[in-house]
Amino acid sequence: MSDVVGKTTGERIKHFRTRAGLSRPVLGGLVGRSAEWVKAVETGRLQVPRLPMLLKIARALDVPDLAELTGDGHAVPVHAFTGQAHTALTAVQDALTSYRLVTPEASVSVAHLRVRLEQAWQVRHSSPEHRTAVGAVLPGLIRDAQAAVRGTKGPQRRDARGVLAGVYRLASFYLAYQPAPELVWLVADRALAEAQEADDPYAMAGGAWTLTQALRDSGRWEEAVTVAVEGARQLEPWLTRVDDDDWHGVWGALQFEAGYTHARRGRRGAAWGYWDRANDMAARLGPRYRHVQTSFSTAVMTAHAVTLDVELRRPGDAVRTANSFDAGSIPSLPRRSRHLIEVARAYHQRDDRAGTYTLLDSAERTAPETICFNGYARDMLISLAVTPPSGLRDQVRALCARVGVRP
Numbered sequence: 001m002s003d004v005v006g007k008t009t010g011e012r013i014k015h016f017r018t019r020a021g022l023s024r025p026v027l028g029g030l031v032g033r034s035a036e037w038v039k040a041v042e043t044g045r046l047q048v049p050r051l052p053m054l055l056k057i058a059r060a061l062d063v064p065d066l067a068e069l070t071g072d073g074h075a076v077p078v079h080a081f082t083g084q085a086h087t088a089l090t091a092v093q094d095a096l097t098s099y100r101l102v103t104p105e106a107s108v109s110v111a112h113l114r115v116r117l118e119q120a121w122q123v124r125h126s127s128p129e130h131r132t133a134v135g136a137v138l139p140g141l142i143r144d145a146q147a148a149v150r151g152t153k154g155p156q157r158r159d160a161r162g163v164l165a166g167v168y169r170l171a172s173f174y175l176a177y178q179p180a181p182e183l184v185w186l187v188a189d190r191a192l193a194e195a196q197e198a199d200d201p202y203a204m205a206g207g208a209w210t211l212t213q214a215l216r217d218s219g220r221w222e223e224a225v226t227v228a229v230e231g232a233r234q235l236e237p238w239l240t241r242v243d244d245d246d247w248h249g250v251w252g253a254l255q256f257e258a259g260y261t262h263a264r265r266g267r268r269g270a271a272w273g274y275w276d277r278a279n280d281m282a283a284r285l286g287p288r289y290r291h292v293q294t295s296f297s298t299a300v301m302t303a304h305a306v307t308l309d310v311e312l313r314r315p316g317d318a319v320r321t322a323n324s325f326d327a328g329s330i331p332s333l334p335r336r337s338r339h340l341i342e343v344a345r346a347y348h349q350r351d352d353r354a355g356t357y358t359l360l361d362s363a364e365r366t367a368p369e370t371i372c373f374n375g376y377a378r379d380m381l382i383s384l385a386v387t388p389p390s391g392l393r394d395q396v397r398a399l400c401a402r403v404g405v406r407p
Contacts (some may be wrong), residue, residue: 004068012069014042016061030060032218051375053219056181085179086373088135092174093183095139100146108148110160116141117166121292124173125332131369134174141167149194161198165191165207169293172210173334177373188214202242205235205250206293212257221265228258249291252281256296256304263311271308278304290331299329303339310345318346337367341377348380354389356380361399372403381405 004012017027017038024035024042031053040046048070049057058069120137127133145167148160168191175183192207208231215224232254239247259274282289282301290297302325309318322343330336344359360380364371371377381400388396400406 004071007071008044009048009070010042010044012071013038013057013061016063016069017042020061022061027057027060031056032220049219051379055375056218059179086131086135086174088132088138089175089178089180091139092135092142092171093180095142096171096183096186100143100150107151108144110148110152110156110163113141113145113148113160113163117145117163117170120170124170125292125295125334128333128367129369130334130367131174131373134170138167138171138174142171158198158200161194162200162203165194165198165200165203168194169206169210172213177375184214184217201235201238202244202247202250205231205247205254207231209250209253209257209294212254212261216257216261216264221261224261225258228254228261232258245285245289246291248281248285249289249296250294252278252285253291253294253296255281256301260304260307260311263308266312268312271312275301275304275308295330295332295335297330299325300335300339303327303330303335303342306339306346307342310342310349313349315346315349318343319350322346333367334370337363337370338374340366341371341374344380345376348383353384353387354392357384357389357392357396357399360384361395364399364402368402378403378405 004015007015017024022030024038028035028038037046041049048054054066054069058064058066063069116137120134120141123133123137124130145160145164149157149164152160168187171187172184172191175187188207188211191210192204195203195207208227212224212228212231215221215227232251235247235251235254239251255274255278259271259278262274263271278296279301282296282298285297287298290300302321305321306318309315309321322339327336327339327343330339340359340363344356344363347355347359360371360377363377381396381403382405384396385400385405
């Protein structure tokens with residue numbers, strides 16, 4: 001550490017990049033940015049990257065402690081923010097990367113696959129241990145859906161590709177927040193590619209939703225907005241012709257994704273403009289509607305409003321919005337838990353440590369496998385462990401233990 005004492009974060013990144021023998025183009029490629037962007041960060045022309053990008057840089061440079069990059073003097077293990085790999089990750093990875101070129105002898109029923117996929121989505125939303133539940137069935141779904149595409153022809157192959165696109169979209173939820181970013185990109189790309197091969201506008205819109213998130217989490221803001229907006233636009237000619245609420249639901253979900261991306265960049269007007277479009281669609285669909293993949297609904301639009309205020313650093317507004325509705329109205333347990341984490345972020349921004357703990361504890365009790373892999377939650381828990389709320393030291397330690405955070 002003596003070589004970087006007194007250096008800025010950018011200078012430290014340059015130090016560790018040089019030590020690793022990486023050029024700026026190579027490091028940029030590893031984290032999804034340009035060589036010029038790396039140079040701008042290193043020289044201080046750009047502000048210090050946010051936590052998700054710092055984590056990617058640390059992993060790319062083989063730096064185990066974020067404090068070595070930030071210089072804040074506190075040991076912060078990189079693994080603390082992402083958690084350990086889920087037990088089924090290796091099996092899912094094998095299913096995704098074991099390429100099979102021989103056409104299977106036995107046929108796979110596309111109709112049966114569709115039912116299995118629908119059941120997997122139901123389990124994903126209803127189980128507190130949703131990652132384990134999905135991880136148990138996902139490898140078989142991937143292999144069988146791939147086999148169905150190889151073993152069919154004509155219109156049936158298009159149907160099989162549509163199901164496979166849905167399987168990849170489900171896989172994106174399983175892979176989120178795990179130490180396998182290359183797999184997140186793999187399934188996002190495949191989901192959209194299979195949907196295009198199926199010539200299915202609805203599946204393409206679902207694939208665009210998945211890809212938008214991957215782009216945004218990599219800091220590729222403009223591309224994320226473009227994919228979300230174009231994904232919604234290609235769906236629009238069908239909205240008056242298809243009598244299916246889900247086509248309208250995914251359109252609304254894409255509007256919000258564009259707004260969320262703008263919020264992450266601090267663009268308040270654009271963020272709320274897209275939120276308004278999405279909210280209008282949710283209101284048209286009514287309070288009983290919920291889109292299975294995206295959880296798009298009137299309740300989730302209120303949760304989305306909390307998230308926008310958190311990203312825009314308006315914690316007071318976020319807390320007021322959160323108090324205006326019952327989180328229990330969100331049917332999906334993982335989505336409800338994530339909302340509680342977002343409310344905790346608002347309390348954390350207000351330096352209300354007791355409130356932060358209460359919301360994180362509620363999120364863990366709602367869906368443990370959501371909070372265990374959420375970087376924001378793990379970051380807040382580390383902070384609470386260092387300076388616990390008055391009278392809650394033991395409770396914070398117990399929550400850290402349940403989540404798997406080792407401060």
